[in-house]
Amino acid sequence: MSRGSPTTTSYAVLGLLSIKPWSSYELTQQMDRSLGRIWPRAVSKLYEEPKKLVDHGLARASTEQNGQRTRTVYTITAKGRRALATWLQHPGEGPVIEFEQLLKVFFSENGTKADTLATLLAAQGWARARCAESLPVGERYAEGEGLFPERLPELQLTSRFITDFYLLVLNWARWAATIVETWPDDPRQATYESEVIAETIARARRAVKDDKTEAGETRHVKD
């Protein structure tokens, strides 16, 4: 009656258990607040996942009583810690993105200029809302009051990616809106700018060729 082999989601939950024991409700909350930004999972599945970990011997469950209510707390096992370490030995897959607003921009010619502008505005709003959610969390860490401060070496890396991703969405949507503003009302009559294409090609070319340059930090500091 053993369930299928552990998935990446299994390891995500196991990784949280490596920090401390969590109740299943707390796990869903914690995923929603942090990991869900880079590995989003439905709540129902988050309740199932720890049970699978227990089946595999990677975690233990204990039940607590609060009046008529029970709460299940999960704790990582030594086998779980070893499994996590083994999982970390393989680099994992690159990012997968699903961007519905961009999909709509891709098919703009089937709608109106106003549709496209509204979509780009919504993308901007999305990015800002994400940053607005992140800010107080970051500020709490800066004040020395964030959760699990011993994890800040990792958190500084992951939060930088997440924030920059939001900024990418925001800046792209703003830039794209300046272009779509110049479109005629019928998107089918829009024209493109060869310099935009050329700039995009130049950026991709630099990435492919920049194998030898360790300029990452310089670039980031100077932004």
Place this chain on the structure above:
Amino acid sequence: MSRGSPTTTSYAVLGLLSIKPWSSYELTQQMDRSLGRIWPRAVSKLYEEPKKLVDHGLARASTEQNGQRTRTVYTITAKGRRALATWLQHPGEGPVIEFEQLLKVFFSENGTKADTLATLLAAQGWARARCAESLPVGERYAEGEGLFPERLPELQLTSRFITDFYLLVLNWARWAATIVETWPDDPRQATYESEVIAETIARARRAVKDDKTEAGETRHVKD
């Protein structure tokens, strides 16, 4: 015997049909080459989707014969075009990202410094490989030879986002590697830099506050 209501994937396929009729195999190829970068879908589902469109009256199927082999070609209907236009009237959801390598960085303390560096190197490789795939496509468009050049007003917008996303992954992974290089062998003994946290906060703060600035284009040109 009507299937469930159209999904975003349905509209993605319908959008491709709005450009021209496609056989189901061609649809899978085209998704793999272009739309799959921002709306990835499994091949098996891509074969199913056009059948659903036909069920809903949004497309028509016709069968062609090639020796003993048949091929099914799908064509959008007028109802399909209207449905697509209606779908475009609603802005859609912001991006969802699943980044397994970043998840592993998040749990670095359970592995070794070398694990983390390998993961960051793999992320760089991923980004470069994606740019290397995109380059010849972009260059073909620059030479005036790309597919569906009448769609270049849209393509210039979407390809910019996609390329900049790859660059984000590449530059972040390089920058993160410079930091992880300074870590001790045991990641649990690593320290963080408060300036990094502060910079991330500053970036998020600017995004939330920059409601009034239309600096998108300037920023992009100056990069």
Place this chain on the structure above:
DNA sequence: ACATGATACTCCCTTTGGAAGTAAGATGTT
């Protein structure tokens, strides 16, 4: 006392991923 929100889950049905498979045509190699 009652309403509302939070805690703490479960169930259900649809969508989706991806591996494995089948079949026939086209091209390459000997």
Place this chain on the structure above:
DNA sequence: AACATCTTACTTCCAAAGGGAGTATCATGT
């Protein structure tokens, strides 16, 4: 010409996952 390999053109199957709807109990607000 025979065979191998790749491409075209799909289908099937089972596991993973999404998300809505639901139940029950505690805690807080009015």
